[in-house]
Amino acid sequence: MNLLPFQISVGPLLYYWPRQRTMDFYAAVADSPADIVYVGETVCSRRHELRADDWLGLARDLRAEGKTVVLSGRTLIETGAEASALKKLCEQPDFMVEAGELGAVRHLSGRDFVAGPHLNAYHGGTLAWLANRGAVRFVAPLEMDGPTLARLLQERPAGMQAEVMVWGRMALAFSARCFTARHFRLKKDDCGFRCIEHPDGLDMRTRESREFLGINGIQVQSAACLDLLAEAPELAGMGIEVLRVSPQSAGTLEAIAALDATRRGGKPDAVSPPAGIGRCNGYYYGQAGIALQEVAV
Amino acid sequence: MELVAPAGSLAALKAAIEAGADTVYLGLKNATNARNFAGLNFTEADIRAGVELAHRRNRQVLFAINTFVQAGRMTEWRAAVDAAHDLGADAVIMADPGLLAYASDRYPDLRLHLSVQGSATHADAIELMKEQFGIRRVVLPRVLTLAEVARICANVSVEVEVFGFGSLCVMAEGRCLLSSYATGDSPNNKGVCSPAHAVRWVEEDGRMDARLSGILIDRYEPGEPAAYPTLCKGRFDVDGHADHALEEPTSLNAIGLLPRLAEMGVSAIKIEGRQRSPAYVTQVVSTLRAALDSVHANAARYSPRPEWNAMLARHAEGSQVTQGAFERPWK
Secondary structure: OOOOOOEEEEOOOOOOOOHHHHHHHHHHHHOOOOOEEEEOOOOOOOOOOOOHHHHHHHHHHHHHOOOEEEEEOOOOOOOHHHHHHHHHHHHOOOOEEEEOOHHHHHHHOOOOEEEOOOOOOOOHHHHHHHHHHOEEEEEOOOOOOHHHHHHHHHHOOOOOEEEEEEEEEEEEEEEOOOHHHHHOOOOHHHOOOHHHHOOOOEEEEOOOOOEEEEEEOOEEEEEEEEEOOOOHHHHHHHOOOEEEEOOOOOOHHHHHHHHHHHHOOOOOOOOOOOOOOOEEOHHHHOOOOOOOOOOOO | OEEEEEOOOHHHHHHHHHOOOOEEEEOEOOOOOOOOOOOOOEOHHHHHHHHHHHHHOOOEEEEEEOOOOOOOOHHHHHHHHHHHHHOOOOEEEEOOHHHHHHHHHHOOOOOEEEOHHHOOOOHHHHHHHHHHHOOOEEEOOOOOOHHHHHHHHHHOOOEEEEEEEEEOOOEOOOOOOHHHHHHOOOHHHHOOOOOHHHEEEEEEOOEEEEEEOOEEEEEEOOOOOOOOOOHHHOOEEEOOEEEOOOOOOOEEEOHHHHHHHHHHOOOEEEEOOOOOOHHHHHHHHHHHHHHHHHHHHOHHHOOOOHHHHHHHHHOOHHHOEEOHHHHOOOO
């Protein structure tokens, strides 16, 4: 019996993990209390440890285990091949799709879909438009602070669900350039798939060795792990229906478990990010995203 | 091809028109546009004067209202759209779907352009905005190759505008939160990137540190030329290797590609830099004007003149230019 009515989602895996590691991770997710699982390659069309059909197979397996599965589309479309693959993803009839950019919104218009966190739904006017297109849920922009989020919820169309990312490194920017390949002095189209060696991305520190950003292929991420686990009751109280955990190499299942304990009325222990990675929650408190406001639990 | 020039002030607008811009774009003095810098942008009186001047010379004025409406504050952005309409804008450049919906409903005759901040990178995304809001032009992100631009031109039913010169965003515009991660303020939520109020220069033993909200963005040895600490162009440490991990301080210069852009059907060439001086506007616009006139006179025999490139290099970040993603040397 859940005292707090939120659902727990697992966002798409943003890193390039070896196939077996990916399968093992999702087997563990299947056994976890997560309700919704987003799957698919959203970062780089060159990655191939799992191909489109493998992701679909994984989606079916997770559904068979009782999870609600959503297929996530790419967040930056450049080539014709990427545009075609996105159209195909949006046209498959079996699973709901998370739109990562506007082209997906066009393909998904008229059917139920999830509006992803990078669609820039900052106010009710945009939510109304997305709901008219078919969006049944939206993921709030990562940089939104708590009071603004509360106002956004007041402006949302009736029946549209809200989802907020609460744990994991945040994807802050997307480029045509692959920064991992750039670091290794490799061409993007002949990159050697070096991102497979970095299960949480590559750390990019300041020249004073301060933790700052992370490089994950064409993405730039926060080096610190977002941690709004302690704020889960407050978010649920605002009317957020779904709280999202974004996969990291360690701590993901613990974050899911902590959210589950919270909704059952328990007091979970703090969750550690992967070794060497700090925490942040500044956006929620109206500060720089990198800031960390310690919260009394 | 139309030459679209930046105007951060009435003086810059006049300079752009004198130097041969077909169109100028400007913003109001508030967070509704993506160059919301202190001392920049237009009061209502300036806009009236600027629009009057431009229209007398048969030039166009575009209003950039290209940030994202923050929840609870729609009235501010609506007021900006209303002002653009009432003050005689020839088009409004917007990114926010909810605001585009307002503008297209309220002012069906107002010409709408999709801002680069709108992040439409392929034909399906662009056509959606045409179908939904009747946009007449799209400004393409600076992440696309020439081949990708050509494919978009062939597959969309709106005009295409691309950047021809200016500071280079290496990230897909409208979706970059690096600045707010470091400072709290971003292009999307405040109309700024790496804002001046967060910048601190600290000199020690002749060495200069450039910080953004205390975060070390770059460090210059004595005698080394220092650049404004735009976050993505700083030097950082990856695996013990300190370098420009994301991008060098460099500017886009597509002057060598103008005939190819014209051939593929690009309608307008945009110059970045509403935050730059009237002198920048004069020199860059007149250079691009000469280049475009040369393309229009005889595209087959076009070749950028050395003095044009020299002039543009003077206004480039770190005096370096690149053809950016158009040619994608790193691909």
